Amino acid sequence: xxxxxxxxxxxxxxxxxxxxxxxxxxxxxxxxxxxxxxxxxxxxxxxxxxxxxxxxxxxxxxxxxxxxxxxxxxxxxxxxxxxxxxxxxxxxxxxxxx
Numbered sequence: 001x002x003x004x005x006x007x008x009x010x011x012x013x014x015x016x017x018x019x020x021x022x023x024x025x026x027x028x029x030x031x032x033x034x035x036x037x038x039x040x041x042x043x044x045x046x047x048x049x050x051x052x053x054x055x056x057x058x059x060x061x062x063x064x065x066x067x068x069x070x071x072x073x074x075x076x077x078x079x080x081x082x083x084x085x086x087x088x089x090x091x092x093x094x095x096x097x098x
Contacts, residue, residue, distance in 0.1 A: 039082070046074045
């Protein structure tokens, strides 16, 4: 009798563990999706910022090649900032572990 109850409890615990593992996988996937969405938003904001800077005070004299180059450069700066923040986060996690 006790052994049967113990087996049932162990089985329930295993099921709960598997559910938690499934949920942690889902959380990881959602975090990756949020990260991708943040990058997309940052890219769009960067483009909008450059375009507004170029359009301010100018009517129809916009040099599209120059604007495109500024967008690319701004993206590079933003990407480097993001990489720096990611490295800082990694370093913090490592220092917290040890």
